[in-house]
Amino acid sequence: MNDxxxxxxxxxxxxxxxxxxxxxxRHAVMEVDVGLDHRNYYGGAHGGLIASLVDSVCFFAxxxxxxxxxxxxxxxxxxxxxxxxxxxxxxxRSQLLHLGRRTAxxxxxxxxxxxxxxxxxxxxxxxxxxxPGDPAGQGAHDPPEALAARAPAADDGRVRLTLxxxxxxxxxxxxVGIAVAGATPEETLxxxxxxxxxxxxxxxxxxxxxxxxxxxxxxxxxxQVAVATLRxxxxxxxxxxxxxxxxxxxxxxxxxxxxxxxFGPYDEALHGEGVDVKAVTYHGARFERAAKGWRxxxxxxx
Amino acid sequence: MRLRKIHDWLWEIPRxxxxxxxxxxxxxGPPAPDDPALAQVANVAYLPGIVKWSLAMPDIHWGYxxxxxxxxxxxxxxxxxxxxxxxxxxxxxxxxxxxRIDAATVRERRHLVTSELYxxxxxxxxASAAIPRLSPREMDEVLSRGARWxxxxxxxxxxxxxxxxxxxxxxxxxxxxxxxxxxxxxxxDQLGTLGSGNHFLEVDRVAEVYDEGVAxxxxxxxxxxxxxxxxxxxxxxxxVCDEALAELTxxxxxxxxxxxxxxxxxxxxxxxxxxxxxxxxxxxQAAANFAWANRxxxxxxxVRALCRSxxxxxxxxxxxxxxxxxxxxxxVEEHLVDGRRRRLLVHRKGATxxxxxxxPRVPAAYRDVGQPVLIPGDMxxxxxxxxxxxxAMEETFGSSCHGAGRLLSRHQAMRVARGRSIHQExxxxxxxxxxxxxxxxxxxxxxxxxxxxxxxxxxxxxxLSRLVARLEPIGVIKG
Numbered sequence: 048m049n050d051x052x053x054x055x056x057x058x059x060x061x062x063x064x065x066x067x068x069x070x071x072x073r074h075a076v077m078e079v080d081v082g083l084d085h086r087n088y089y090g091g092a093h094g095g096l097i098a099s100l101v102d103s104v105c106f107f108a109x110x111x112x113x114x115x116x117x118x119x120x121x122x123x124x125x126x127x128x129x130x131x132x133x134x135x136x137x138x139x140r141s142q143l144l145h146l147g148r149r150t151a152x153x154x155x156x157x158x159x160x161x162x163x164x165x166x167x168x169x170x171x172x173x174x175x176x177x178x179p180g181d182p183a184g185q186g187a188h189d190p191p192e193a194l195a196a197r198a199p200a201a202d203d204g205r206v207r208l209t210l211x212x213x214x215x216x217x218x219x220x221x222x223v224g225i226a227v228a229g230a231t232p233e234e235t236l237x238x239x240x241x242x243x244x245x246x247x248x249x250x251x252x253x254x255x256x257x258x259x260x261x262x263x264x265x266x267x268x269x270x271q272v273a274v275a276t277l278r279x280x281x282x283x284x285x286x287x288x289x290x291x292x293x294x295x296x297x298x299x300x301x302x303x304x305x306x307x308x309x310f311g312p313y314d315e316a317l318h319g320e321g322v323d324v325k326a327v328t329y330h331g332a333r334f335e336r337a338a339k340g341w342r343x344x345x346x347x348x349x
Numbered sequence: 350m351r352l353r354k355i356h357d358w359l360w361e362i363p364r365x366x367x368x369x370x371x372x373x374x375x376x377x378g379p380p381a382p383d384d385p386a387l388a389q390v391a392n393v394a395y396l397p398g399i400v401k402w403s404l405a406m407p408d409i410h411w412g413y414x415x416x417x418x419x420x421x422x423x424x425x426x427x428x429x430x431x432x433x434x435x436x437x438x439x440x441x442x443x444x445x446x447x448x449r450i451d452a453a454t455v456r457e458r459r460h461l462v463t464s465e466l467y468x469x470x471x472x473x474x475x476a477s478a479a480i481p482r483l484s485p486r487e488m489d490e491v492l493s494r495g496a497r498w499x500x501x502x503x504x505x506x507x508x509x510x511x512x513x514x515x516x517x518x519x520x521x522x523x524x525x526x527x528x529x530x531x532x533x534x535x536x537x538d539q540l541g542t543l544g545s546g547n548h549f550l551e552v553d554r555v556a557e558v559y560d561e562g563v564a565x566x567x568x569x570x571x572x573x574x575x576x577x578x579x580x581x582x583x584x585x586x587x588x589v590c591d592e593a594l595a596e597l598t599x600x601x602x603x604x605x606x607x608x609x610x611x612x613x614x615x616x617x618x619x620x621x622x623x624x625x626x627x628x629x630x631x632x633x634q635a636a637a638n639f640a641w642a643n644r645x646x647x648x649x650x651x652v653r654a655l656c657r658s659x660x661x662x663x664x665x666x667x668x669x670x671x672x673x674x675x676x677x678x679x680x681v682e683e684h685l686v687d688g689r690r691r692r693l694l695v696h697r698k699g700a701t702x703x704x705x706x707x708x709p710r711v712p713a714a715y716r717d718v719g720q721p722v723l724i725p726g727d728m729x730x731x732x733x734x735x736x737x738x739x740x741a742m743e744e745t746f747g748s749s750c751h752g753a754g755r756l757l758s759r760h761q762a763m764r765v766a767r768g769r770s771i772h773q774e775x776x777x778x779x780x781x782x783x784x785x786x787x788x789x790x791x792x793x794x795x796x797x798x799x800x801x802x803x804x805x806x807x808x809x810x811x812x813l814s815r816l817v818a819r820l821e822p823i824g825v826i827k828g
């Protein structure tokens with residue numbers, strides 16, 4: 048995980064549309080486009096949005112959350128200078144004034160797109176203790192081959208994989224491709240299904256609400272079986288807004304595939320960074336043996 | 350790829366291998382020989398029954414099987430219909446509405462206007478419920494009647510909306526029964542929704558008129574406000590294409606050696622007169638009608654939203670559909686080929702019909718000047734209205750370009766946008782954009798697209814269309 052991706056892990060910030068855009072040695076920057084959902088009673092930007100910005104941006108100077116500290120706010124003060132409107136682009140910048148053993152002190156300025164000061168504030172954060180490692184971030188952006196060997200495989204070759212799984216995005220001018228690797232065809236197809244899940248959810252957390260056994264007759268080759276399987280998964284997204292979040296492929300052969308897929312609901316607040324995939328194409332679809340295990344790719348129409 | 354210059358604006362890919370005809374590419378300079386889209390132009394020339402040329406418009410880019418910006422006409426009796434030659438978004442298209450009000454009036458209240466449009470027209474991932482979910486019977490009517498289904502329910506700007514659509518907003522031959530249950534499911538709650546990606550609804554200013562006479566016939570006046578809608582058949586059309594490709598891809602060889610020899614599985618096709626070919630054509634025509642109904646419902650929603658936000662009556666607004674073009678479609682058309690009238694199936698994938706003056710298929714109001722050709726640009730610059738020409742009838746089966754074409758992949762665009770506020774940059778230039786998807790603004794920014802002025806410059810120089818007017822955005826809603 049790079050520094051700014053820490054911000055995307057906070058559901059509240061995703062729901063508010065607040066993005067962490069810069070992490071510095073003594074500062075951090077968060078931004079938000081004031082939208083219709085941010086309005087107060089009179090139609091302007093709600094003061095709570097700005098207070099949230101001031102509070103949240105304090106946590107992300109590099110010595111704090113990005114360095115593994117766990118902190119909580121003990122005091123927060125906000126002074127509002129001028130109103131913000133729907134359509135405004137707000138930029139909040141925190142400055143770490145002091146970091147002691149027990150507390151951190153920060154000041155914040157919030158400006159609009161024209162650089163005019165909208166609000167300023169200060170916060171005191173209390174250091175709780177050191178956080179454990181960073182399990183969710185592991186390998187999410189490693190090239191697929193690097194992780195092929197790391198996947199857990201049961202004795203019978205079956206593997207149940209959950210999001211996030213490693214995948215690679217392939218360059219394509221108008222659309223987007225996904226590529227994965229796995230030790231077996233089963234693991235590779237499961238990863239392909241979850242790569243589609245990652246595209247649809249934009250990396251946001253997906254909570255499983257049910258499972259489904261998918262049986263796809265494909266043929267004549269594994270690439271077409273993979274396309275047929277992803278088409279089934281995508282149909283559930285297109286009609287019921289379901290995103291795949293776990294997958295166990297039982298068998299994958301050139302004649303067809305059998306998989307259990309767990310789905311969770313698409314939630315715009317959590318998955319707003321996702322891609323509106325509309326079709327899985329045969330164009331450039333591949334499923335073949337690689338130096339270590341298997342490798343597969345498909346191009347998605349978006 | 351070998352290329353031969355025909356004239357300053359046209360290059361030919363000579364016939365070789367299994368190509369049945371040469372390829373022809375309109376461009377303002379020699380096309381890059383390693384562009385994968387050129388290989389696709391050559392591949393399309395393998396299509397059974399293809400007539401004259403596999404054509405590429407100047408906005409050509411790499412697609413699936415067919416390049417985007419490709420035109421292929423096949424003989425109706427002996428040719429093949431290719432779902433990939435239409436594309437996933439069947440009857441993706443553009444319409445422009447003219448109005449009687451000044452753009453300045455909109456500009457003064459552009460935030461209110463844009464917000465109101467955004468509220469009125471569902472956008473983004475899985476957007477639904479502009480109108481209640483269609484019953485199976487209503488869906489059949491939409492698939493059979495196209496734009497007129499929507500005008501009949503009061504979604505209209507003026508009484509001649511449907512007449513001002515290509516094909517009157519309805520393709521004959523549509524077969525609702527050929528549209529699968531799954532396709533119906535995907536579309537049943539999406540009528541009147543914009544979708545995502547490059548689809549948009551804009552309020553524009555007629556910034557410049559290049560041809561006063563034609564502009565007058567089209568109802569375009571410098572300084573007036575116009576509305577532009579770019580959308581298609583939503584999930585329904587995608588599912589129709591998807592199922593046709595899945596059915597045809599593994600089984601093409603059964604139609605004979607010409608079919609077995611096609612160089613790309615995404616070029617999957619079937620003889621027009623085979624059961625699979627007929628079924629796809631009927632479903633595709635029905636999906637095209639869904640798209641026209643979709644744009645027509647949005648027309649009604651947009652007109653009402655504009656009136657509400659400006660506190661004026663529909664009479665004051667005086668909106669009417671200038672024209673509506675489809676740029677992803679295959680249509681049965683008659684064309685003069687080497688002095689002989691022939692019935693052809695013309696695939697236009699990312700290409701716009703551009704019939705010249707005097708053609709009976711152009712609405713009566715425009716017949717003297719030619720068919721309006723609507724070419725959207727990107728949300729930060731401009732779009733163009735052109736008019737079809739006699740040269741297009743001779744050289745391109747009456748076809749022209751369809752838009753700017755992407756320059757950067759979505760990923761590259763995100764990289765270029767990093768650290769910038771695209772929203773603010775557009776505001777600084779007087780353009781209000783509201784989008785649902787958080788990444789949309791970066792992916793769709795001007796830098797990600799070729800300059801559409803250059804694209805229309807090529808079709809104008811090559812004589813395929815003539816410039817009539819330029820539209821510039823004031824308020825944009827995106828998915």
